[in-house]
Each structure stands twice: as C-alpha cells, then as structure tokens.
Amino acid sequence: MTLPFFPPDLFEADRDVLLKIVHEVGTDPRQKFILGDRTAALERELQSMTGAGDVIACGSGTGALTLAVHAAGIKPGDEVIVPAFCCQPVASTVANLGATPVFADADPWTMVLDPDDVERLITERTRAIMPAHVFSIMADMPRLTQIAERHELMVIEDAAVAQGAVLDDRPAGMWGDIGVFSFFQVKAFGTAGEGGVVLTDDPALARRVRMLRNHGQDGVHRFLHHEIGYNSRFDEVIAEFQLHRLPTFAERLERRAQIADYYSERFTPLRDRGVLAPPAGRNGRCYYVYSLLVERREDLRSYLTERGIGSHIYYPVPLPHQPAFAEWAPEGQVWPGAEQVSKRNLAIPIWPHMSDTDVEYVADTVCEFFD
Amino acid sequence: MTDVAQQPPAVAESDRDGVPFFTQSAQFDELWPSISSHVADVMDRGKYSHGRKVAEFEKAMAAYTGAAHAIGVNNGTDALVLLLRACGIQPGDEVVVPAFTFMASASSVALARARPVFADIDPVTYAIDPESLAKVAGSTARAVMPVHLFCQMADMDGVLGLARDRDLMVIEDSAEAIGMRWNGKHAGLLGAGGVLSFFPTKTLGAIGDAGMIITDSEEIAGQAAILRHHGRMGKTVDHIAGISNLSGVSGTNSKMDDLQAAVLLAKLGHLDEDIARRAELAAAYTERLRDIPEILRLPTVVPREAETNPVFYVYLIEVEERDALEAHLTAAGIGTEVYYPTPLHLQPCFTDLGHQEGDFPNAEAACRRTIGLPFYPDLTQAAMDRVCDTIRRFFTGRRA
Numbered sequence: 001m002t003l004p005f006f007p008p009d010l011f012e013a014d015r016d017v018l019l020k021i022v023h024e025v026g027t028d029p030r031q032k033f034i035l036g037d038r039t040a041a042l043e044r045e046l047q048s049m050t051g052a053g054d055v056i057a058c059g060s061g062t063g064a065l066t067l068a069v070h071a072a073g074i075k076p077g078d079e080v081i082v083p084a085f086c087c088q089p090v091a092s093t094v095a096n097l098g099a100t101p102v103f104a105d106a107d108p109w110t111m112v113l114d115p116d117d118v119e120r121l122i123t124e125r126t127r128a129i130m131p132a133h134v135f136s137i138m139a140d141m142p143r144l145t146q147i148a149e150r151h152e153l154m155v156i157e158d159a160a161v162a163q164g165a166v167l168d169d170r171p172a173g174m175w176g177d178i179g180v181f182s183f184f185q186v187k188a189f190g191t192a193g194e195g196g197v198v199l200t201d202d203p204a205l206a207r208r209v210r211m212l213r214n215h216g217q218d219g220v221h222r223f224l225h226h227e228i229g230y231n232s233r234f235d236e237v238i239a240e241f242q243l244h245r246l247p248t249f250a251e252r253l254e255r256r257a258q259i260a261d262y263y264s265e266r267f268t269p270l271r272d273r274g275v276l277a278p279p280a281g282r283n284g285r286c287y288y289v290y291s292l293l294v295e296r297r298e299d300l301r302s303y304l305t306e307r308g309i310g311s312h313i314y315y316p317v318p319l320p321h322q323p324a325f326a327e328w329a330p331e332g333q334v335w336p337g338a339e340q341v342s343k344r345n346l347a348i349p350i351w352p353h354m355s356d357t358d359v360e361y362v363a364d365t366v367c368e369f370f371d
Numbered sequence: 372m373t374d375v376a377q378q379p380p381a382v383a384e385s386d387r388d389g390v391p392f393f394t395q396s397a398q399f400d401e402l403w404p405s406i407s408s409h410v411a412d413v414m415d416r417g418k419y420s421h422g423r424k425v426a427e428f429e430k431a432m433a434a435y436t437g438a439a440h441a442i443g444v445n446n447g448t449d450a451l452v453l454l455l456r457a458c459g460i461q462p463g464d465e466v467v468v469p470a471f472t473f474m475a476s477a478s479s480v481a482l483a484r485a486r487p488v489f490a491d492i493d494p495v496t497y498a499i500d501p502e503s504l505a506k507v508a509g510s511t512a513r514a515v516m517p518v519h520l521f522c523q524m525a526d527m528d529g530v531l532g533l534a535r536d537r538d539l540m541v542i543e544d545s546a547e548a549i550g551m552r553w554n555g556k557h558a559g560l561l562g563a564g565g566v567l568s569f570f571p572t573k574t575l576g577a578i579g580d581a582g583m584i585i586t587d588s589e590e591i592a593g594q595a596a597i598l599r600h601h602g603r604m605g606k607t608v609d610h611i612a613g614i615s616n617l618s619g620v621s622g623t624n625s626k627m628d629d630l631q632a633a634v635l636l637a638k639l640g641h642l643d644e645d646i647a648r649r650a651e652l653a654a655a656y657t658e659r660l661r662d663i664p665e666i667l668r669l670p671t672v673v674p675r676e677a678e679t680n681p682v683f684y685v686y687l688i689e690v691e692e693r694d695a696l697e698a699h700l701t702a703a704g705i706g707t708e709v710y711y712p713t714p715l716h717l718q719p720c721f722t723d724l725g726h727q728e729g730d731f732p733n734a735e736a737a738c739r740r741t742i743g744l745p746f747y748p749d750l751t752q753a754a755m756d757r758v759c760d761t762i763r764r765f766f767t768g769r770r771a
C-alpha cells in the first residue's frame with residue numbers, strides 16, 4: 001500500500017467539472033476573468049457560512065494576510081507579535097511593510113501561541129497580535145483577545161489552515177478584528193490554484209482591503225488610485241470551482257475529524273512511549289493536518305516510509321532561527337516550546353478520501369513501531 | 372446532419388450591433404482541444420500552482436524571448452515588485468518612472484519601499500522621454516524603469532545611454548511588450564531584467580491573473596525565484612513538500628496557477644500569428660480613420676536607428692473631445708478603454724510627492740485625449756467598420 005502525505009488526486013472526482021468550468025469561463029460572453037460575479041457569489045456564500053460582516057477574496061492566503069496587515073495600519077516602526085513556530089507569512093507580511101515581527105513562543109503540546117509569552121513581549125510599540133491556528137488546533141483566542149483588549153491591540157487572526165473550525169460557537173476567522181483563510185490546494189477548503197479571503201466585521205477595514213487588493217481603486221472610478229495598493233485578486237475559474245466544492249465541504253471536514261478521532265483513540269495510549277497525540281475533541285479544531293509529537297521522530301518516519309506511508313515534518317526550524325528573519329531575533333531570546341515542536345512534530349496522512357482500511361493501516365503501523 | 376437554415380442565428384441581434392472592447396472567446400473555443408489537453412496534464416499531475424505546467428511554460432517563454440531565465444509569478448505587478456527587490460532596490464532608493472503608465476509601474480516601487488520619481492513622456496510613443504529623464508534623475512537615483520506601452524518600445528538607446536552616464540540600473544516594465552524587440556533583444560532584456568503580464572486582454576493573455584520575470588542575470592533570477600515562494604530555498608517547483616523549506620529572505624507568495632499556464636501554453640503556439648493579425652488590424656483601422664481631421668493622433672511607430680518591430684497590443688487614438696466620443700461609442704454599444712485618465716503624479720496616492728498640474732505636460736495631454744478602440748485578433752471587418760462609422764458620425768454631427 002502507498003499512502004502519500006500530500007495526495008495528488010485531490011480533485012479526481014471533479015475533473016469533468018473543472019474542465020467544464022475552464023471552458024465556460026473562457027468562452028463566457030462577459031469575458032470577465034477576475035473579480036467578477038462568480039467571485040462575488042463565493043464571497044456572499046462564505047459570508048453567510050461564517051456570519052462575517054464582509055468577506056473579500058484575494059490572490060492567496062498570504063495575499064489576504066498582506067492586505068489584512070496593511071489595512072490594520074501597521075507601519076514602519078510598529079511591532080506585531082507573531083508565533084515563532086509557524087509558516088513564514090506571519091513574519092514576512094509584517095517585515096515587508098517595514099514593521100517588526102516580534103516572535104512569541106509556542107505551547108509545547110498544542111503548538112500554538114503561548115499567551116503568557118505574548119503578554120511578556122508587549123511594549124509601547126506593539127500594535128497588534130497575530131495568532132495563527134496551527135495544524136488542527138486553534139490558538140487560545142479567548143485569552144489572546146482578552147490580552148489584546150487590555151492593551152488596546154488589534155488582533156489579526158491567521159486562520160489560513162482553520163477554515164471550518166468553531167471555538168466556543170465562534171468560527172475561526174471571526175475571533176480577530178480581521179482574519180484570513182487560505183485555499184492553497186492541500187488546505188481543508190483547498191482549490192485548483194491560488195486563492196484566499198479576508199474576513200472582517202469592520203466596514204472600514206473591509207473597504208480598505210477591497211481597495212488594496214486592486215491597486216487602491218474604489219471599484220467605481222477605474223484608474224483612480226486612492227492609495228498604494230497591490231494586485232491580489234481572485235480568478236473566476238477558481239471562484240466557480242469553489243462554489244461547486246462548497247456544498248460538500250462540511251462532509252469532507254467531518255471525514256477528516258472522524259479520522260482524527262480514530263487516530264487519537266489509537267495514539268493516546270502511546271503517551272508513555274514518547275508520543276503525544278493532539279488533544280482530542282472538536283471544539284476549536286479543524287483537522288487540516290494531524291501532527292504527532294514524537295521523541296524518536298526520525299526512526300518512526302523511516303519506519304512509515306518503508307511501509308509506504310508518507311509523512312511530513314513541518315517547520316523543522318523555528319522562524320527566528322531562519323536566515324530570513326534573523327534580523328528580528330533579539331540576541332538572548334529563546335523559544336524553547338517552538339524549538340521542541342520543531343524537533344518532534346510529524347504529520348501523518350489525513351485526507352478526506354482515505355478509506356477506513358487506509359486509516360487503520362496508518363494507525364496499525366504507527367502502533368506497531370512502538371510495540 | 373442539421374439543416375443550417377433551421378439553426379438559431381449564432382449571434383444575437385444585440386451582440387451583432389455591439390462591439391466589445393475585448394474578447395478572446397472564439398479563439399479560446401478554437402484552441403480548446405489544445406487547452407483541454409494541457410489542463411488534463413495538470414489534473415494528472417495534481418499540482419495546481421508552481422507546478423510542472425508552470426515550469427513547462429517558463430521554459431517555452433525563455434525560448435520565445437531568448438531570456439536565460441523566465442520566472443512565473445502570480446501577476447505582472449508582483450513581477451515588478453519582486454524584480455525590483457531581486458535587483459537590490461532598497462527602502463528609500465529612488466527609481467525614475469514615467470508619469471503616464473499603469474499604476475503598477477510606480478506602486479511596485481513604493482511596495483518595494485523605494486521612492487518613485489516621475490519623468491515626462493514622449494508625446495508620440497507615450498514612453499519615457501530621455502530628456503525629461505536627464506532632468507529628474509538626480510544624484511540619489513538608483514534606477515530607471517522605462518515602460519513600453521501600446522505598440523512600441525521606449526527610446527532604449529536614449530534610456531540606456533543616460534543610464535550608463537548616470538550609473539542607473541535599467542529595470543524594464545515590459546508588461547505589455549511581448550514580441551517587441553530592440554536590435555534583436557526582446558523587451559525586458561536590455562537592462563537588468565523585465566516583466567511580462569498575462570492579464571487576459573494582453574497580447575498573450577490568460578483567463579485570470581498571471582505574470583513573469585525575465586532576465587539574463589542568474590543572480591537576479593535566483594533571488595526572484597525564492598522571493599515568489601516565501602524566500603524558501605531548495606526545491607519548491609513541482610514539490611509540495613518544499614513548503615517547509617528554510618527561508619533565506621523575507622518573501623511573499625506569488626505563484627502562477629498551472630491552469631493559467633495550461634491556457635497560455637496553448638495560446639503561445641498562436642502568438643506570432645496573432646501578432647501578425649494585430650498588425651493587419653492596426654493598418655486597417657488607420658486606413659479607415661486617417662482622413663478624420665478631428666483625430667489628433669493615430670498610433671505612430673517612430674523609426675529608430677536600432678532595428679525594432681511594432682507589436683500592436685492596444686490601438687489608441689487621440690481626440691480633443693475624448694469624453695464625449697467615449698460616451699457616444701458607449702451609447703452605440705462599442706466598448707472603449709481610457710488608458711490612462713489620470714497621470715501618476717496627480718493620483719491621490721502620490722499627493723505626498725507634492726506635484727501639481729503642469730509638471731509633466733505631455734503626460735497630462737495624453738491623459739486628456741487618448742482612447743483605446745476595440746482591438747483583438749478576432750475583431751471582424753464588419754465590427755471594425757461599425758466602430759469607424761460611429762466615430763465618423765460623431766464628428767460629422769459635431770461639425771453640423
């Protein structure tokens with residue numbers, strides 16, 4: 001049996017639909033390919049699904065985060081507290097504006113931002129906190145939003161990987177002043193290309209993001225540029241494909257969660273063998289990636305590879321230790337939680353079209369290794 | 372077999388009367404066998420951005436342009452921002468750009484946190500005027516960004532000469548200039564590097580956003596290639612596992628969609644034919660419009676010492692009563708586009724640079740007078756006649 005970590009056949013069932021959409025958009029008499037009616041329809045659907053005041057479709061998840069940080073008014077000299085264990089955009093979107101990413105440590109089990117470390121790092125130059133949800137777990141949004149409120153900071157919620165998660169009845173993406181989802185193909189609501197969205201209840205922020213995504217134009221006066229903007233727009237082909245995939249999204253999420261429930265049931269007893277499964281449950285969870293923390297990671301990884309099971313090590317080096325962000329890693333500061341999870345995380349396959357047999361095979365093989 | 376006479380008319384009455392500013396619908400349909408086979412390839416591979424089809428398209432574009440390196444990105448604007456950064460443009464550096472162009476030429480400079488400095492244009496080519504460049508490029512200027520608009524390149528001998536004298540890097544906004552060459556060198560390759568935009572209306576257009584950086588410099592190419600993918604080093608193209616690679620520089624995400632690369636590869640096979648067709652159409656427009664005295668300027672290709680070739684991306688005319696003509700054509704169902712109604716130095720986003728009306732008179736005049744007419748390889752003779760007759764009637768009516 002071969003179970004790749006990143007499945008190459010994500011949209012196998014939608015091949016005919018995708019071809020049809022490409023032809024339909026290419027020959028549509030309106031000849032409108034970017035930010036057209038299909039994009040607007042997708043924005044409306046996601047708005048009603050999340051309850052967001054506004055949803056703005058952008059070129060990618062990173063594009064969405066770039067616009068969110070810019071719209072939040074982050075300027076050179078400002079500090080934004082970001083996770084040390086995460087994907088690069090949490091730091092680059094801040095650094096590229098000339099502002100300072102301040103790295104806070106990760107919780108050694110849940111791998112998301114440690115709120116205590118966040119609070120310690122707040123200075124008079126701090127303008128925002130950017131919690132990111134990591135793998136299957138939402139950041140501790142109740143505490144982080146309390147901290148932000150107490151210090152009058154904005155919360156920019158990187159929900160790139162958490163679309164569909166709900167924490168205490170509030171959807172991911174809706175906890176911050178502004179939030180983002182990513183549709184990169186392997187994400188829970190991944191697509192056949194690049195795309196992402198910004199979500200916000202604040203009409204002024206929404207208006208600004210809409211202008212920023214299309215060169216600072218207001219959507220009425222073409223070629224009049226109110227502010228320096230970006231090109232971060234949404235393609236109609238992708239919008240139509242996402243509209244097609246939306247009705248079955250909940251089903252796929254549920255299947256992922258069922259697989260995760262089963263994995264966690266099988267792996268929780270391995271705790272005394274140096275294996276930490278993510279905390280079980282459904283509150284604040286989206287099983288985009290199922291990642292274990294394993295002391296004998298490299299051994300387990302080889303064992304799985306030999307048995308045809310793909311796995312992936314996310315972020316083996318915490319952001320402040322990567323050459324790109326060394327400039328923003330103050331000497332003497334340490335991130336023990338981030339360093340530990342960088343060394344131990346191992347993600348195993350959890351795609352929705354895995355069969356029960358596939359899932360059992362993965363679980364059996366992991367357990368076998370520790371026998 | 373269906374009786375042709377019993378089929379509904381292929382084109383509805385309203386469509387026959389109207390002329391869109393742009394369509395590629397018929398060509399897309401004609402190319403569908405090739406497009407769909409490229410799309411099937413993408414689905415077989417299962418990587419939908421930054422994948423194997425993008426790499427195939429990059430290779431084909433490097434061959435077409437003669438560039439040593441072609442780097443696919445999400446759009447032409449991103450291509451400019453990443454190219455500026457890859458060229459080493461630093462926050463605070465000054466980059467001279469023409470005042471009459473699409474916003475991206477200047478916003479890309481601002482997004483790289485450098486400072487745009489404006490220069491006036493030549494009234495015939497609408498590209499940067501080397502004399503104005505000489506005036507505005509002070510000792511603090513690091514680079515100049517000539518922009519090639521509509522149908523021909525900027526005076527590159529003039530720009531390159533000045534750049535040499537003033538020690539300026541030349542970074543070309545060649546977004547519109549696919550197929551244009553200067554002494555055999557493709558636009559974008561005369562200085563440090565250039566960009567291509569595959570925005571749908573472009574000479575080579577996708578059905579969504581897509582763009583590219585072209586350069587002969589290995590160093591610039593290497594830097595641009597990692598900047599587009601979060602600064603990640605090592606293998607990332609056609610390799611999803613590269614998402615966890617170590618980052619060497621604070622980059623961004625500007626990947627090209629493989630579906631767009633599939634469409635572009637299919638269309639690339641027709642590009643030279645399309646360019647020839649565009650030249651015929653431009654000549655036909657000129658033939659029909661040349662005797663209307665109110666038209667102040669038709670597209671005019673300036674003879675150069677260097678060997679150059681026009682590529683008609685846009686057919687642009689100048690008239691005094693531009694807004695009235697635009698309204699008249701719109702009322703007749705004819706699509707137009709005003710490239711560009713406001714010069715960059717007078718845009719609200721650049722008020723802090725302190726410019727005023729009169730600073731760049733050629734750019735300002737172009738903004739008052741220019742209008743683009745319907746123009747694409749599928750434009751029919753009948754549609755063109757209708758556009759030209761409508762323009763003629765507008766002026767006859769004004770004279771009466």
